[in-house]
Each structure stands twice: as structure tokens, then as C-alpha cells.
Amino acid sequence: MQFADRLNNVETSAIRELFKLLGKPGIISFAGGFPDSAMFDVDGIRAASNAALAEEPGAALQYGATEGYNPLREQLAAFMASKGAKDVAADNLIVTTGSQQALDLLGKTLISPGDKVIVEGPTFLATIQCFRLYGAELISAPIDGNGVKTDELEKLIAEHQPKFVYLIPTFGNPSGAMLSLERRKAVLEMAVKHNTLIVEDDPYGDLYFGDAPPPSLLNLSATVPGSRELLVHCGSLSKVLSPGLRVGWMIAPAELLAKATMCKQFSDAHTSTFAQATAAQYLKAGRMPGTLAHVRKVYAERAQAMGNALRNDLGDAIEFVQPQGGLFVWARLTGAGGKVVDGNVLAKRAIDKGVAFVPGTPFFCANPDHATFRLSFATADADKIREGVARLAQAV
Structure with a gap:
């Protein structure tokens, strides 16, 4: 077959390929990027779906508006307001089939072949694949434990004049890093200074373990005149409620939302109305605060258990920053004592020891x-975490 040239720019996900190796009995997997299904609020989701069918069965089961089921858009606006984004209205957002679709819509509406896009190094693997599919030339901005290095980012913006900058400021995937308040303000200021669009992807921001993280770029934009018109915010219920609902949203300037809505018409017509109606009823019922409190507590305990085990069992063979939220520990092999220094090599050795993780290489668009x-x-x-880390230590 003669496939489209754009497919030459992308490869199968390294993570999906790794999952093929996990059928081996007894494997402890630290590889997935998904929430624990044991913590899904099944009773609450069941009640919400029943309410959707009881109150508006016709709307829940029928075709719907491309921009989203309006009761859900209203609930999402209220959800954003509860987190500090007081001026978000239902008309300021569209519902997407997971936040992943928001990235695809950004690719469709903004990227022409050869356009430059700045992403963090490392960043979400699917972002790299998606933007490359549309022909973007990706530029890597370095990060540290406090997120993207804004001095370096500004130099890259000035040099490359990108179509946009894509960031995961809060507990990024894979880095787990949290962009500091000072740097968040700097990002918004440089957006205005250089007239550069910033995309804030925020699927993990509600999963904090202690104090709440700094305000989102969306919330802070009210304090930096002109920045709101240069900001896109992507959100998702996948990590906090259920990935299976496939409910995400995108807040963006009206002109961009209109173009994105048009492109969404071509791809899926609309996100599942039944899923949207269920999500709307769930948010309306007021169960989300309790759900968030529960998952934060559980993930905080697991993150601490993993951090303690890594320090105890691997010592100076690795370095990492203890996560303050999210789902991930991002670690670096030091090679101390002549031990393994390549994550790809360690991944293969770890499988033999009965534990799996994802090497870092695929998360970088360059270098x-x-x-x-x-x-x-x-x-x-x-x-399981302690056992898995003990196995990992045998492979290092």
C-alpha cells in the first residue's frame, strides 16, 4: 500500500511495544501511565449514568453538539472556577475525547509541515508523535526539578519563533516536575513579549500530595495583561475519575476554539454524549472532592513508598526528585560503582528480574x-512497590 508521507515522521509507541513483554507471569509493572482501577468510584459513576438516563435519556443517547453537551460544559466551567479560574464560562471551552484529542486538534489547526514547536525535554510521548504526524519540527527545552528552564526557553523562543510552546507545568509526564510560581509568571510574560502561544496541558494538577501546587497558567493569566489571549489550557477527567469515559476539554481563544470545533466535526462529530451526560451528573452530584481526597492520599503513600525503596535499595546508583504529585518518579542512572548507566539496557535486564518500567529515551524529541x-x-x-524496587536493584 502507498501510505501518506506524514507517517514517515512517526513510530509505534515504545510504551505500547513494551506492554507486549508484560505477559510474563509475575511481572510487577511500573510501566503504565494510568490510574489504579481499584480506586474508580464505581458507585458514583453508576449513579451518575442512571441519573443521565433518568433525567434526559433522549439527549444522553442521541447525537450531540460538536463543542460538547452543554450541561457538562457548564459543570466543567464550575469545576475550573472551584480551582481558581473564575472567569471561565461554558462557551470558553469545548469537550474533547480525552485531552489527547485536544492535542490532535491543536496539530490539525495550528501546525503546517515545517512549523517549529517547542516542547519540554522530556515530554509526553504521544505529544511528540502527534505533532510530528502533522509535520512539526520539534525543539527541546531543557527542564530541571522546577520544570522548564525559563531562561533557556526564552532563548529558544527568540531564536526559533515557534508556532506554539507546549508545557505540562504541574507534575509532568514523565518528569513529575512542578513548575515554580516564579517560572509560571515568566512563561506568561514571555508569551506576551514574544507574541507566542502557550499550551498548558494539565491532566495531573489535581493529584497533589501535600500543599496545592502554584496556580495554573490559566489562573495566573489574569495577573499578566495580554497573556490570556495567548494561552490554551487542556484538562481531563481521565486521571481523577475514569479514563474509560474519555472526557477532556480545551479552553482557548474563541477563534481557535471555532477552528478546533470544525476539525472535530470531521473526526468524531462529537465526544460520546452518554459519557458526557454521565460526567455531568457526577460533577453535579458533588462527589469529585471526596474522590480527589481519596486518590491523593493513596498515591501520596505509594509515591513515598517508592521514594523510600529507591533510596534504600539503589542508593547512589540513581538520582531523582521525590514527586509532590502526579503518577511518576523520573530517575537517572548515575553509573556509580560501575553499575548500569543506560536506561534501555536496564529495562531489558529488569524484565528478566520480573519488573518493568519505561526507559527515558522515547520521551525526548531530540538529544x-x-x-x-x-x-x-x-x-x-x-x-508490591517495595518488592518491585528490590527486583530492580538486582538488575542495576
């Missing part, structure tokens, strides 16, 4: 750091 790797603590309890 990958082969010593890095990502561990997820979300789906294993503390005992």
Missing part, C-alpha cells in the same frame, strides 16, 4: 538522555 527512566507508582500497593 535524549539515555540514563533516564520513568517509574509509575499508581497501580501497585506499597508491598
Whole structure:
């Protein structure tokens, strides 16, 4: 077959390929980037779906508006307001089939072949694949434990004049990093200074373990004149409620939302109305605060268990920043004592020891750091985490 040239720019997900190796009995997996299904609020979702069918069965089961089921858009606006984005109205957002579709819509509406886009190094693997599919030339902005290095980012913006900058400021995937308040303000100020669009992807911001993180770029934009018109905010219920609902949203300037809505018409017509109606009823019922409190507590305990085990069992063979939220530990092999220094090599050795993780290389759009790797603590309890890390230590 003669496939489209754009497919030459992308490869199968390294993470999906890794999952093929996990059928081996007894494997403890730290590889996935998904929440623990044992913590889904099944009773609450069941009640919400029943309410959707009881109150508006015709609307829940019928075709719907491309921009989203209006009761859900209103609930999402209220949800954003509860987190500090007081001026978000239902008309300021569209519902997407997971936040993943928002990235695809940004690719469709903004990227022409050869356009430059700045992403963090490392960043979400699917973002790299999606933007490359549309022909983007990706530029890597370095990060540290406090998120993207804004001095370096501004130099890259000035040099490359990108179509936009894509960031995961709060507990990024895979880095787990949290962009500091000072740097968040700097990002908004440079957006205005250089007239550059900023995309804030925020699927993990509600999963904090102690104090709440700094305000989102969306919330802070009210304090930086002109920045709101240069900001896109993507959100999702996947990590906090259920990935299976496939409910995300995108807040953006009206002109961009209109173009994105048009492109969404061509791809799926609309996100599942039944899923949207269920999500709307769930938010309306007021169960989300309790759900968030529960998952934060569980993930905080697991993150601490993993951090303690890594320090105890691997010592100076690795370095990492203890996560303050999200689902991931981002670690780097040091090679101390002549031990393994390549995450790809360690991944293969770890499988033989009965534990899996994702090497860091695929998360970089350029100049990958082969010593890095990502561990997820979300789906294993503390005992499994300790056992898995002990196995990992045998492979290092």
C-alpha cells in the first residue's frame, strides 16, 4: 500500500511495544501511565449514568453538539472556577475525547509541515508523535526539578519563533516536575513579549500530595495583561475519575476554539454524549472532592513508598526528585560503582528480574538522555512497590 508521507515522521509507541513483554507471569509493572482501577468510584459513576438516563435519556443517547453537551460544559466551567479560574464560562471551552484529542486538534489547526514547536525535554510521548504526524519540527527545552528552564526557553523562543510552546507545568509526564510560581509568571510574560502561544496541558494538577501546587497558567493569566489571549489550557477527567469515559476539554481563544470545533466535526462529530451526560451528573452530584481526597492520599503513600525503596535499595546508583504529585518518579542512572548507566539496557535486564518500567529515551524529541527512566507508582500497593524496587536493584 502507498501510505501518506506524514507517517514517515512517526513510530509505534515504545510504551505500547513494551506492554507486549508484560505477559510474563509475575511481572510487577511500573510501566503504565494510568490510574489504579481499584480506586474508580464505581458507585458514583453508576449513579451518575442512571441519573443521565433518568433525567434526559433522549439527549444522553442521541447525537450531540460538536463543542460538547452543554450541561457538562457548564459543570466543567464550575469545576475550573472551584480551582481558581473564575472567569471561565461554558462557551470558553469545548469537550474533547480525552485531552489527547485536544492535542490532535491543536496539530490539525495550528501546525503546517515545517512549523517549529517547542516542547519540554522530556515530554509526553504521544505529544511528540502527534505533532510530528502533522509535520512539526520539534525543539527541546531543557527542564530541571522546577520544570522548564525559563531562561533557556526564552532563548529558544527568540531564536526559533515557534508556532506554539507546549508545557505540562504541574507534575509532568514523565518528569513529575512542578513548575515554580516564579517560572509560571515568566512563561506568561514571555508569551506576551514574544507574541507566542502557550499550551498548558494539565491532566495531573489535581493529584497533589501535600500543599496545592502554584496556580495554573490559566489562573495566573489574569495577573499578566495580554497573556490570556495567548494561552490554551487542556484538562481531563481521565486521571481523577475514569479514563474509560474519555472526557477532556480545551479552553482557548474563541477563534481557535471555532477552528478546533470544525476539525472535530470531521473526526468524531462529537465526544460520546452518554459519557458526557454521565460526567455531568457526577460533577453535579458533588462527589469529585471526596474522590480527589481519596486518590491523593493513596498515591501520596505509594509515591513515598517508592521514594523510600529507591533510596534504600539503589542508593547512589540513581538520582531523582521525590514527586509532590502526579503518577511518576523520573530517575537517572548515575553509573556509580560501575553499575548500569543506560536506561534501555536496564529495562531489558529488569524484565528478566520480573519488573518493568519505561526507559527515558522515547520521551525526548531530540538529544535524549539515555540514563533516564520513568517509574509509575499508581497501580501497585506499597508491598508490591517495595518488592518491585528490590527486583530492580538486582538488575542495576
